[in-house]
Amino acid sequence: MSALLQILIGAGLQGALYALGAIGLSLSFGVLRIMNLSHGDFLMLGGLVGYLAFVHLGLNPFVAAALVGGCLFLAGIAYHELLLTRLAGRSPRGVLIASVMVTLGSALAIEDLTAFFWGGSSIGIPYRLRSLVWGDAVFPLLRVLLLVATLVLTTGLYFFLGKSFLGRAVVASTLNREGALVVGINIRRIALFTFGFGIALTGATGVFYATLFSIEPYMGLGLTLKYLAVIVVGGIGSLPGALVGGLVIATAESVTAYYLGPHWSPMVAFAILVAALLVRPQGLLGRA
Amino acid sequence: MSRPYRALLTALLLLAAATPWIGSRYHVSFMFFLCMHLALTATYDIVGGYMGYVNLGHGAFFGLGAYVYGIGVRGGVHPLIALGLAALVAGLVARLIAVPVFRLRGVYFAIGTFGILKLLEVLAVNLGDVTGGTPGLSIPPTPSTLPTFYLMLGAAVAAVALNAGVAGSRLGLGLVSLREDEEVAEASGIDTRRLKANVFTLSALVPGLVGGIYMWQLTYINPPTAFGFEQSFAPVIMAMLGGTGTLAGPLVGTIFLTLIEEVLWSRLGYLQLAMYGAVLVFVGLVMPGGLMRSRFFSRAYRALALPDHYGYRAGAGGAR
Amino acid sequence: MLEVKGLEALYGAIRVLWGVSLRIEEGEIIALLGGNGAGKSTTIKSISGIVRPAAGEIRFLGERIDRLPPHQIVEAGLIQMPEGRQIWGDLTVRDNLELGAFSARARPERARSLAWVHSLFPVLAERARMRAKSLSGGQQQMLAIARGLMSRPRLLMLDEPSLGLAPQVVDEVFETLIRINEEGISILLVEQNVEFALRIADRAYVMENGRIVREGASDALRASDEIRAAYLGL
Numbered sequence: 137m138s139a140l141l142q143i144l145i146g147a148g149l150q151g152a153l154y155a156l157g158a159i160g161l162s163l164s165f166g167v168l169r170i171m172n173l174s175h176g177d178f179l180m181l182g183g184l185v186g187y188l189a190f191v192h193l194g195l196n197p198f199v200a201a202a203l204v205g206g207c208l209f210l211a212g213i214a215y216h217e218l219l220l221t222r223l224a225g226r227s228p229r230g231v232l233i234a235s236v237m238v239t240l241g242s243a244l245a246i247e248d249l250t251a252f253f254w255g256g257s258s259i260g261i262p263y264r265l266r267s268l269v270w271g272d273a274v275f276p277l278l279r280v281l282l283l284v285a286t287l288v289l290t291t292g293l294y295f296f297l298g299k300s301f302l303g304r305a306v307v308a309s310t311l312n313r314e315g316a317l318v319v320g321i322n323i324r325r326i327a328l329f330t331f332g333f334g335i336a337l338t339g340a341t342g343v344f345y346a347t348l349f350s351i352e353p354y355m356g357l358g359l360t361l362k363y364l365a366v367i368v369v370g371g372i373g374s375l376p377g378a379l380v381g382g383l384v385i386a387t388a389e390s391v392t393a394y395y396l397g398p399h400w401s402p403m404v405a406f407a408i409l410v411a412a413l414l415v416r417p418q419g420l421l422g423r424a
Numbered sequence: 425m426s427r428p429y430r431a432l433l434t435a436l437l438l439l440a441a442a443t444p445w446i447g448s449r450y451h452v453s454f455m456f457f458l459c460m461h462l463a464l465t466a467t468y469d470i471v472g473g474y475m476g477y478v479n480l481g482h483g484a485f486f487g488l489g490a491y492v493y494g495i496g497v498r499g500g501v502h503p504l505i506a507l508g509l510a511a512l513v514a515g516l517v518a519r520l521i522a523v524p525v526f527r528l529r530g531v532y533f534a535i536g537t538f539g540i541l542k543l544l545e546v547l548a549v550n551l552g553d554v555t556g557g558t559p560g561l562s563i564p565p566t567p568s569t570l571p572t573f574y575l576m577l578g579a580a581v582a583a584v585a586l587n588a589g590v591a592g593s594r595l596g597l598g599l600v601s602l603r604e605d606e607e608v609a610e611a612s613g614i615d616t617r618r619l620k621a622n623v624f625t626l627s628a629l630v631p632g633l634v635g636g637i638y639m640w641q642l643t644y645i646n647p648p649t650a651f652g653f654e655q656s657f658a659p660v661i662m663a664m665l666g667g668t669g670t671l672a673g674p675l676v677g678t679i680f681l682t683l684i685e686e687v688l689w690s691r692l693g694y695l696q697l698a699m700y701g702a703v704l705v706f707v708g709l710v711m712p713g714g715l716m717r718s719r720f721f722s723r724a725y726r727a728l729a730l731p732d733h734y735g736y737r738a739g740a741g742g743a744r
Numbered sequence: 745m746l747e748v749k750g751l752e753a754l755y756g757a758i759r760v761l762w763g764v765s766l767r768i769e770e771g772e773i774i775a776l777l778g779g780n781g782a783g784k785s786t787t788i789k790s791i792s793g794i795v796r797p798a799a800g801e802i803r804f805l806g807e808r809i810d811r812l813p814p815h816q817i818v819e820a821g822l823i824q825m826p827e828g829r830q831i832w833g834d835l836t837v838r839d840n841l842e843l844g845a846f847s848a849r850a851r852p853e854r855a856r857s858l859a860w861v862h863s864l865f866p867v868l869a870e871r872a873r874m875r876a877k878s879l880s881g882g883q884q885q886m887l888a889i890a891r892g893l894m895s896r897p898r899l900l901m902l903d904e905p906s907l908g909l910a911p912q913v914v915d916e917v918f919e920t921l922i923r924i925n926e927e928g929i930s931i932l933l934v935e936q937n938v939e940f941a942l943r944i945a946d947r948a949y950v951m952e953n954g955r956i957v958r959e960g961a962s963d964a965l966r967a968s969d970e971i972r973a974a975y976l977g978l
Binding site: 222 | 478524525527528530531532534535536538539540542543546547549550653657661664694695696697698700701702703704705706707708709712
Binding site for chain 3: 301304305307308311312314315317318319320321322323324
């Protein structure tokens with residue numbers, strides 16, 4: 137019993153981490169209709185910068201995450217301006233194909249260049265806190281703090297999107313683009329801001345990733361695919377959907393690892409992605 | 425196709441066929457891989473270019489073919505029969521997954537096929553008893569490289585011929601109309617479901633064969649090689665660089681990129697992936713229609729009276 | 745107030761507008777008529793900036809607006825109520841209205857605009873907290889118009905406001921438009937419902953195949969046998 141509980145709680149923590157990383161992808165596809173395949177690579181870069189901050193500046197992961205978030209926000213906006221804004225004038229199908237090309241190409245380039253300059257080995261941030269023990273279950277404090285941070289961020293984002301004027305403009309742009317245009321919403325600026333924010337969030341997640349696990353240069357594309365699974369399951373464009381999706385994937389992975397062995401768990405996310413695309417592409421909480 | 429170009433292509437083909445006698449081992453090896461890329465790219469383009477469905481999982485057929493050949497030979501099957509099996513299994517798998525996978529459109533299709541590719545890779549790792557798992561699968565080596573060289577050359581010719589054959593036929597017309605507007609194509613009486621499934625299966629046969637030939641020659645396969653970048657993304661990028669949905673596009677793109685990759689490999693040893701990535705970004709931003717449709721070169725094409733690509737004169741076919 | 749000269753627009757490679765010219769004086773109600781595919785919607789969208797004109801000049805209150813992005817045109821006070829309403833079905837009525845006052849010019853007046861809009865359309869006040877998609881067709885139309893009013897228009901362009909509405913509701917809509925006009929807002933009305941449009945408009949333009957083929961005072965057009973014959977069958 138306690139083993140199962142431990143698994144579920146672990147899945148909860150993992151799911152929150154997935155959700156945090158996936159939110160940016162969901163927003164960027166929802167608002168901009170751009171499928172950013174290089175999303176996972178920004179997580180990797182964030183983790184890298186976080187590692188450097190830890191090693192050279194002595195910043196703990198939480199502070200580093202904030203710093204990385206700021207840097208990657210700017211990087212995300214620059215990336216969008218340089219590469220993606222040019223695509224805006226094309227037909228819907230043209231934008232889709234071109235954004236796949238550009239973001240996929242960027243992903244490959246980022247991964248290979250990082251490996252070239254950094255070396256192909258994986259790195260991790262050696263930051264450890266003690267563990268909390270409660271009955272039979274063991275909770276690493278670090279993970280708990282991360283869960284709290286994730287929940288705080290997600291709730292904050294949820295309220296921002298729901299209550300603030302700017303937030304509601306973002307949501308409105310996702311729901312009906314033409315409606316947003318006729319009320320005077322500057323879609324281009326909103327798109328830029330949303331994209332940058334999504335990248336920032338992913339980068340911050342990368343720092344946590346580097347602390348909990350490790351990062352290596354070529355992890356990006358596989359990770360993007362996993363995040364796609366998260367948002368497809370939960371519903372593209374839905375914030376609570378990202379949480380639900382993250383939870384579903386993490387639980388499925390944990391359960392698979394427990395009953396079938398850990399080498400099967402990488403497959404789970406891909407299998408769920410394919411299945412979800414076929415059965416219910418709009419996800420559990422999303423609109424079509 | 426006009427006479428001088430037919431003559432040129434025949435001459436090139438004869439030259440390629442003569443490589444084992446007039447070139448070094450290095451040249452033979454280069455031509456082998458060039459033909460492999462060409463075969464994969466030309467068959468990818470049937471589905472990706474003429475039909476407009478970006479199949480990021482095209483390499484799966486290659487991987488399946490390689491493994492089937494390896495398993496077959498280890499099981500005592502004659503190499504030629506094993507090759508046939510490789511192609512057959514690839515085609516069968518394509519036929520099986522065609523129905524569910526074509527329920528997806530656009531970017532979802534691309535992601536879905538990519539997901540299937542990754543899925544197969546993990547399966548290959550985990551079904552170690554059959555596939556040899558992460559360490560991979562080995563078979564005894566062959567004494568001579570000649571048969572595989574000509575087989576690969578043949579596969580490349582077959583792929584290009586298939587591509588050209590589809591392009592010029594009613595089948596090709598159906599594909600292009602499907603790409604441009606699927607609903608309209610359906611309304612015009614085209615059985616899109618059958619068309620998609622058949623063409624998909626057709627495009628899988630040669631890659632399966634190529635996978636088998638690869639395995640015959642290199643005698644070793646492992647999951648990242650079978651289902652990796654080289655076999656899945658590289659053909660896509662080559663087709664996109666050259667111009668999807670055109671006759672010459674896959675040819676031009678393959679030759680161009682294989683040459684660059686070879687130069688990078690021999691000079692630097694790194695950054696091929698980055699090169700491919702940069703090419704893809706460049707094409708996506710500046711030339712989504714590929715080299716064959718670029719306005720920059722169009723005057724040169726007209727001057728050379730290059731054969732008209734199948735598709736539009738007015739603009740892009742694969743990506744608009 | 746609004747001057748359009750030689751407007752041309754493309755959808756991809758296809759030309760849909762061929763040198764459209766029209767003008768609206770302050771305080772007028774102008775109707776833009778024509779059958780399906782005549783180019784009325786495209787004209788409106790080109791003015792509001794959603795579609796980029798290929799050629800031509802558009803001046804609003806003396807300033808050129810034809811190359812501006814939509815949000816700047818909204819700031820100037822040129823508001824469009826788009827075809828098919830394009831309201832946010834999943835958001836509440838109140839949210840829809842508040843978003844209408846997004847522009848910098850309209851935002852400080854939000855409370856006042858809301859009160860005004862509620863007085864014009866009491867049903868929107870009643871259903872403020874309900875999801876917009878739960879409203880009836882006519883009510884959604886009111887919502888769309890009200891949202892446009894929240895943007896504090898000087899000129900309001902409406903694209904087919906009577907589409908899909910019962911005749912009684914259409915009456916109400918048009919009465920409201922007259923009231924709005926009396927408050928000083930100029931109106932450009934795109935309509936297939938020629939009868940009603942000509943009843944409230946001062947002048948009208950008739951479009952066909954991307955061109956203006958007739959223009960004149962609405963009384964004159966209504967009396968014209970030609971128009972009656974052409975559009976009675978619509």
